[in-house]
Amino acid sequence: MKTLTALLLLSLAVHADDLIEHAKAHPDGKAAFSFDASAWSDAEATRHLPIGVFDSGIGGLTVLEALLTLDAFHNDTLQPGADGVPDFAQERFIYFGDQANMPYGNYSAVQRTDYLQELIVKDAIFLLGRRAYPSEGTEPQFTKPPVKAIVIACNTATAYGLEDIRKAVAAWKIPVIVVGVVEAGARGVLASKPTGGIGILATAGTCASKVYPRTIAGTLGIAGQSVPVIAQQGSATLAGAIEGDAAFPDSISAYAMKEARALAEAYRAEKPTAPLQTIVLGCTHYPLAKQEIDTAFTALRQEAAFRDHIAEHRTFVNPAEATARELFRELAKSKLRLKPGETCVLEQGLFYLSVPRVEEVGIQLSGDGSLDKDYKYSRSPGNLDFEDTKNVPLTPALIPENSAKLVKERLPAVWRSLGR
Structure with a gap:
């Protein structure tokens, strides 16, 4: 099958260049929207990194559920067929939901797909970097590990950002796999x-x-x-x-x-x-x-x-299960898959959500504390020194009650990973 670009996205402009150059200009990963460029210098160490998964909110947890439960291959031989062991049993995942900027599907209706494309590449950069905010506090920390693969667990983000992310990864010359859900x-x-x-x-x-x-x-x-x-x-x-x-x-x-x-x-x-x-x-x-x-x-x-x-x-x-199968094949082909008995640098998965960065001057909030709708959909790309949202660990308080009920009842593997 031809790539998504060849078949589908010839009419879409890609605007990853500014973020590509911004990340190159900050190789230590301390600045916003940058990452430590040396993180993948050792091929053996790269295999032991976690896998990143992102969506515009918690919906991508359906893809994570498929990743946690897939048993479509023999773990020892990599041949098709269930062996009673989850195919990603050795792997660990970092999930990010860009909840503060959702829904992604509404940006095109207000002619802001350029800003949407920037958001999508920023999501990838977050997963690649070590930079994240604590639950409490206004200064970022640098303890989150980078990832060896990125799963775009969002249909809209795949449609508008898959090729941008692949272009960026190639420009940065890092051995990171990128998989989307549409194909x-x-x-x-x-x-x-x-x-x-x-x-x-x-x-x-x-x-x-x-x-x-x-x-x-x-x-x-x-x-x-x-x-x-x-x-x-x-x-x-x-x-x-x-x-x-x-x-x-x-x-x-x-x-x-x-x-x-x-x-x-x-x-x-x-x-x-x-x-x-x-x-x-x-x-x-x-x-x-x-x-x-x-x-x-x-x-x-x-x-x-x-x-x-x-x-x-x-x-x-x-599309979630097919995405999980594709990721398995890509990891095996690239020799980035952990073998039985090997361990990831993470003992357990990590979960992050974006929230408004209320300490930043100039952002506008609605009555419930979320980004004001008019403000959210009027932003333009290119202001890479300004953070109106920050990515923090997911806590129960950040999941709406009805959404938490859906996850608990319909995504049990994710619910267990959340430690609930």
């Missing part, structure tokens, strides 16, 4: 052997990029399969509701019904000859609400307008 999602559709239409539920930004329809069409075409009707629906609300954002006060079920109805209407407008059968959960938050989404489609099927356009039994594609 994996398309391969998941192929593996599901769709017999009806395909619907994509994603953020507004992911849908605006048209990354999924083109990737799915390309994947099916290369495999020699016909391409069915593909419809998509971009939401500016569902991810925030799942996250527990106070700006979205209705229930998750209410938002899920709204988006399911909009997708069904978009699909019906294509005058399909087969019902909607495969639904891609094209935002990492959405698997946390799969039950509510499926219930919404079941209810819609009872309406005469949609009865013939929604399959009775639907297939949901979650």
